[in-house]
Amino acid sequence: MSIRTKLLFSYIAMIAVPVVLFGLAVVLAAGLYIRDMSDGLKNTGPRDGPIPFAAFKNLFEGRDELSSGLRFIAEHDPRLLGDPAFLSETEADLAKADAGIVVASGGSIAYASPGLAAKDILDRLEADNKDDRDTGFFNFDSHGGVDLEGIPYIGPEGSPGMLVIASDMEPVARFFKKFVPTVFLSLLLALVLTNGLLTYFVSRSIIKPLYALKDAAGRIREGNLDREIRLRRQDEIGQLGSAFEEMRIRLKDSIGAKVQMEENRKELLANISHDLKTPITAIQGCVDCLRDGIADTEEKRSKYVDMIGSKTSDMDRMIEELLLYSTLDIGKLPFHWEVLDLADYLQRTLEELRIDPRLTGVDITFDRPGKDNVALNHPILVRADREKLHRAILNIVDNSLKHMERDPRQLRFELSGDDDGTVVEVRISDNGVGIPEEALHYVFDRFFRAETSRHPNAGSSGLGLAIVKQIVDEHGGTVEALSIVGQGTSIRIRLPAIATLVDQRGESI
Known part of the structure; x- marks a missing residue:
């Protein structure tokens, strides 16, 4: 879940949860205080309504019915207000609603419910409603906790009278005095609790991973790149943690x-x-011999001079290979690309090798696609640097010459291609001493020699095959060594071929 969604849900919860808690508080407080209020009422009728305010409903509905009935009687049949039987029956109904009546006729009190100060009630109505004598009276007495309703009427003899309905409001007032503060405090508590918890959990879910990222950044700043950063989150902070982890890995790899x-x-x-x-x-030794007169004959002097020349040539070759390897390694050696017919190129290279004095006595053969193979009887084109590829082949040949110790010495070149024509393979094989299997994976590493001694053989630098690998890699190809100890070694070079169109007669288009 994203942080934006979490914040949206938290905002909704900050509104919904307090509302729910407030509703529960209202219901519970109403149920509790209405029970207390009911204990103070004489008789409110059935109180087990569907809501906590059922007692209020029953109380006020009963009072309204009685008030309406008495008003109707005062207006249409006032003689009943002087009937003791009717008043006794009415008094019983009024008692159920915690109310009472006072009937005044001809300036005197004709009837008053038990417990009511009839004269005080009449005086209060007279004082509070002296301007509304002709319209009836209605007054809430906030001091005495009694609701007074005055209804004027005309008696049977034509004398004016007053019917007063008095309702006890003290339990209701007591209920609201407790209920309103409780509900207000409940609302305040719900808001504080909800907002506090949501703020804590939401901020914790954001701040805790941020502190983890801060610690990770501190470790990275101090150079400690070994500790993994795992937040295991799918939101924006989790994505930030993944970016930190990727940065840590790249920094570690870069530093490594x-x-x-x-x-x-x-x-x-x-x-x-x-x-x-x-x-x-060796050169220093020869120079010392010449300087000290040890070489006292022309033959000895010529021998030492030849040795100096040979060692100087070896050093020059080693320095040249080192310079070439270093230039290839840093990518500063330019390549001049051209499209070559590899079969024709190898044929010309072998002709040069056959006249090389170093290969005197070496049997050089070349196996290429025959004329009977229509699919391969066309130019095999590759994109290559002529000089660099020639250098790679010469390095392989030089390496083979150093390890061919038995006669007849043989050097074999093979050219082949895949069936789909996308890769061409050049294999150069010799019949030398071979390379142990455990050393085959390292023959293209710089300065690697299969011999246990590091004594260079004929000016070897140990960089020849490493240079071959670099050149082949620049051509987008691969190089591999295959060898059997005692039988010989094969170096296999695979290069991407340039596709050619061949018609049905086998002629390239």
Whole structure:
């Protein structure tokens, strides 16, 4: 649930809950105080109505019926007001409604209900309603707790009279004195309680995760990126927590990559120092021999000079490969792309290799799609950098030459393609000593050598196959090593091919 929805529900609850609590408080207070009020009433009739105010209903309905009846009698049949039997029966009905009457005729009190101060009642009505003698009297006495209703009439002899209905209002007044403050306090308490609880829970659901994010930001600021941020929420704060977690992971990966890069740089410097030290030591030894006169013959001097030249060439090759690897690693080496027919390109490369003095005595063969294979008898096109791809092939060949120890030495090139024509594969195989299976996954790592000794072989830098992998990766391809110890090694390069249209006769379009 989103924060916006939570706030909307909380606003609704702040209104609905106090209303419900207020209603319950009204019902409970009314039921309680009406019971107290009923105890003060003489007889209000049936009190088990459907609502707590049934006693009020019964009381006032009974009084209204009696008042209407007595008014009708005073206007149409006033002689009944002098009938003792009628007055006795009426008195019983009035007692049920906690009311009484006073009948005054000819200036004297003809009848008064028990307990009523008839003269005081008449004097009060006379004083409060002296301007309304001809219209009747109606007065609430707020001091005595008695409701007085005066009804003038004309007696049978033509003499004026007054019928006064007195209703006891003290229990009702006592009820409202208790009921109104209780209801007001209940409403106030409901508002305070509801708003307090809702504010607490809603703010807690927002503030608590914000504090968690604050702590997480503090840990990130201090460099502690190992503690996971999990809010387990689906609202906006949960999305913010997910963004924090993603930021933490990326920062951790970035810092880890930076640390790993620094370690790699240190390892690179250590390996360079180690590999350059050997030829430098050899050169230094030759120079010392020449300087000290140990090489006392022309033949010895020529031998030492040749050794210096050889070691210098090895150092130059190592530094060149190191420079190339570093340039590829930081992405600063430009590639010049062109579309090559890979079969024709490999054929020309092999012709150059066959005349290379280093490959004298090596049997070089090339297997390519034959003329009988119509599907593959067309140019196999790839997008490549001619020079960089040539360098990758030469590095593979150099690596093979260093590990071919038995005759006849063989080097085999194979070219093939997938059935759908999207990938082309170049495989270069030798019959050398092979690579142990546990080392195959590391042969393309920089400075890796399968030999346990780090002594460089013929000026090897340990970067040849690492450079091959970088070049192939830049071409969007993959490279893999396959080897069997004692039988030889194959390097398989897979490059994305450029699709060509072939008609039914097998001719490219």
